[in-house]
Amino acid sequence: MLCNNLIKFINKTFQNVSTSRMITSSLNVRSISTPVTQEYVVDDTIALKKYSDDIIKTVNKAVKRNNRLFAVVHICGKQFKVTDNDLVLIDGYWPPNVGDRIKLQKVLLVGGMDFTLIGRPVLNPDTVNITATVVDKDLSHTRTNFKRIKRKQYMRINFIRKEITTLRINSVNITQDIDVKKDVQEIGRRIM
Amino acid sequence: MVFTTAMMLVRSRGPDEFWRKRKIFKIAAHFSGRRRNCYSIAIKAVHRALQFATIGRALRKSDMIVLWNTRIRAGCEEHGIELNTFKEGLSRCDIQLNKKVLADLAIWEPSTFKALSDLSKSVSIDYELPGSEKYNVPTNVVTRGLLKK
Numbered sequence: 284m285l286c287n288n289l290i291k292f293i294n295k296t297f298q299n300v301s302t303s304r305m306i307t308s309s310l311n312v313r314s315i316s317t318p319v320t321q322e323y324v325v326d327d328t329i330a331l332k333k334y335s336d337d338i339i340k341t342v343n344k345a346v347k348r349n350n351r352l353f354a355v356v357h358i359c360g361k362q363f364k365v366t367d368n369d370l371v372l373i374d375g376y377w378p379p380n381v382g383d384r385i386k387l388q389k390v391l392l393v394g395g396m397d398f399t400l401i402g403r404p405v406l407n408p409d410t411v412n413i414t415a416t417v418v419d420k421d422l423s424h425t426r427t428n429f430k431r432i433k434r435k436q437y438m439r440i441n442f443i444r445k446e447i448t449t450l451r452i453n454s455v456n457i458t459q460d461i462d463v464k465k466d467v468q469e470i471g472r473r474i475m
Numbered sequence: 476m477v478f479t480t481a482m483m484l485v486r487s488r489g490p491d492e493f494w495r496k497r498k499i500f501k502i503a504a505h506f507s508g509r510r511r512n513c514y515s516i517a518i519k520a521v522h523r524a525l526q527f528a529t530i531g532r533a534l535r536k537s538d539m540i541v542l543w544n545t546r547i548r549a550g551c552e553e554h555g556i557e558l559n560t561f562k563e564g565l566s567r568c569d570i571q572l573n574k575k576v577l578a579d580l581a582i583w584e585p586s587t588f589k590a591l592s593d594l595s596k597s598v599s600i601d602y603e604l605p606g607s608e609k610y611n612v613p614t615n616v617v618t619r620g621l622l623k624k
Contacts (some may be wrong), residue, residue, distance in 0.1 A: 355576050362576045383585040390570055399587040429525035
């Protein structure tokens with residue numbers, strides 16, 4: 284590009300040069316410009332789609348074969364790896380009350396014997412169904428917070444008891460095929 | 476108890492000596508030697524112990540982070556990827572599993588962890604992260620450049 288501009292500039296400045304000189308300069312332009320290359324693009328969209336469909340089919344088969352799955356769920360700011368009939372201990376203030384049946388929607392990962400679904404960052408809440416029951420709500424043991432500074436007559440003692448919620452995981456299921464997409468989709472809820 | 480002046484209120488000290496000491500002896504019950512029987516020695520030991528317990532609660536959190544990192548690094552080395560590249564690769568494609576869960580997966584779900592490390596490897600190759608030149612392209616990961624933003 285720069286060379287072309289230079290040559291144009293030279294051509295303009297030496298307008299009165301003999302024709303033979305002009306021809307050589309114009310020849311130079313041709314030699315400098317990059318040769319045109321062509322490449323054949325093979326249209327393999329059908330083959331690729333078949334390939335991805337096959338993979339999705341094998342995953343769906345693997346999902347159906349499994350009966351016990353594990354999942355990584357995000358509850359109250361912490362992540363837990365859970366399976367059926369697990370007890371999860373949640374530390375600190377968490378609104379649900381005893382006896383509430385809840386559906387855990389922030390599922391980061393689901394896996395079985397021979398497959399793993401990884402969410403980016405969470406999986407579709409329609410695909411994975413994790414239900415849990417709040418079993419118990421209690422206060423933790425007393426933690427003593429004791430501070431003292433030597434030779435400075437400073438001593439403070441506080442006693443802390445935090446809320447503790449026990450959660451029973453009832454089921455970890457995959458309810459539909461993994462590539463199913465609705466006509467109208469909700470995306471706002473999936474963003475964490 | 477009747478306090479005739481404010482001065483007397485200041486001078487009268489809390490509960491009875493027996494109860495005041497029993498509180499400390501209860502905490503010192505499992506200490507050894509004279510630290511459980513002599514009050515003047517027991518109270519020093521109790522103060523030290525309570526301070527350690529308070530500081531230890533904060534220390535445990537940082538200790539756990541070091542432990543999780545060790546476990547994840549061991550898992551990564553098994554599949555030939557560095558810890559930093561592994562984490563970077565996961566975060567580049569928006570996988571927000573934390574250290575605790577990754578360490579759990581490295582121990583209890585080795586096949587899942589292998590899948591994650593293969594994915595992270597191919598993402599780091601896509602992004603040309605430093606150190607990714609030496610990795611072999613995993614054949615079982617199909618990205619078609621879609622993981623790159």
